Amino acid sequence: MREAGRLPPGQSLTLKWPVLHEGSVPRFDPATWDFQVTGLVEKPLRLTWDEFTALPMKDVVADMHCVTRWSRFDVRWRGVPFTELMKLISVKPDAKYVMVLAERGYTSNVPLADLLQPTTLFALEHNGEPLPAEHGYPVRLVVPHLYAWKSVKWVRGVEFMAQNAPGFWEQNGYHIYGDPFREQRFSG
Numbered sequence: 263m264r265e266a267g268r269l270p271p272g273q274s275l276t277l278k279w280p281v282l283h284e285g286s287v288p289r290f291d292p293a294t295w296d297f298q299v300t301g302l303v304e305k306p307l308r309l310t311w312d313e314f315t316a317l318p319m320k321d322v323v324a325d326m327h328c329v330t331r332w333s334r335f336d337v338r339w340r341g342v343p344f345t346e347l348m349k350l351i352s353v354k355p356d357a358k359y360v361m362v363l364a365e366r367g368y369t370s371n372v373p374l375a376d377l378l379q380p381t382t383l384f385a386l387e388h389n390g391e392p393l394p395a396e397h398g399y400p401v402r403l404v405v406p407h408l409y410a411w412k413s414v415k416w417v418r419g420v421e422f423m424a425q426n427a428p429g430f431w432e433q434n435g436y437h438i439y440g441d442p443f444r445e446q447r448f449s450g
């Protein structure tokens with residue numbers, strides 16, 4: 263055990279990797295895939311697959327906590343840190359929140375400060391292999407310190423916002439922030 267209290271309250275450890283998402287697994291076509299940055303930026307940005315995968319990458323080993331009460335320890339991700347994306351854009355000073363956008367209209371809102379954490383990345387690999395399709399191939403966001411519904415699979419872009427706004431699960435009763443150690447599962 264790396265530290266006591268590593269398992270958040272109300273969670274159980276799993277050694278498997280459950281698959282959890284709304285809808286079906288989208289198809290990936292590198293010729294049409296893009297990553298779009300919109301909202302409160304000086305200039306919107308569009309990256310092609312080749313441009314996105316040329317960005318610097320690093321490894322992050324982190325635990326994963328789903329609001330449905332399973333946690334996985336020591337998940338190894340490799341991908342593009344959110345801070346690398348920040349180097350390509352000028353965010354306007356009033357941008358404080360981000361809507362993360364995925365295939366099929368899935369969204370989740372995350373404060374910009376949380377995305378700037380060194381452990382937040384756009385993961386392309388898991389344990390040295392490309393992400394399995396059902397786990398977000400080709401790219402998913404990983405925000406390990408929040409409940410995993412914020413770790414958006416099949417991510418396609420981010421929109422910078424001045425005000426917080428609920429994403430898909432947040433509109434359906436999940437907590438607007440989602441800290442597993444404070445058991446922020448549901449709103450209200």
Ligand SMILES: Nc1nc2c(c(=O)[nH]1)N[C@H]1C(S)=C(S)[C@@H](COP(=O)(O)O)O[C@H]1N2
Nearest residue numbers: 281282283284328364368397410411414415
């Ligand atoms: N695009 C998309 N990303 C998503 C979801 C989803 O429904 N659609 N579900 C979230 C939820 S609730 C969880 S717990 C994790 C599960 O990731 P996994 O299937 O790789 O374990 O993905 C998150 N990312």
Ligand SMILES: [Mo]
Nearest residue numbers: 328329330411
């Ligand atoms: Mo979840």
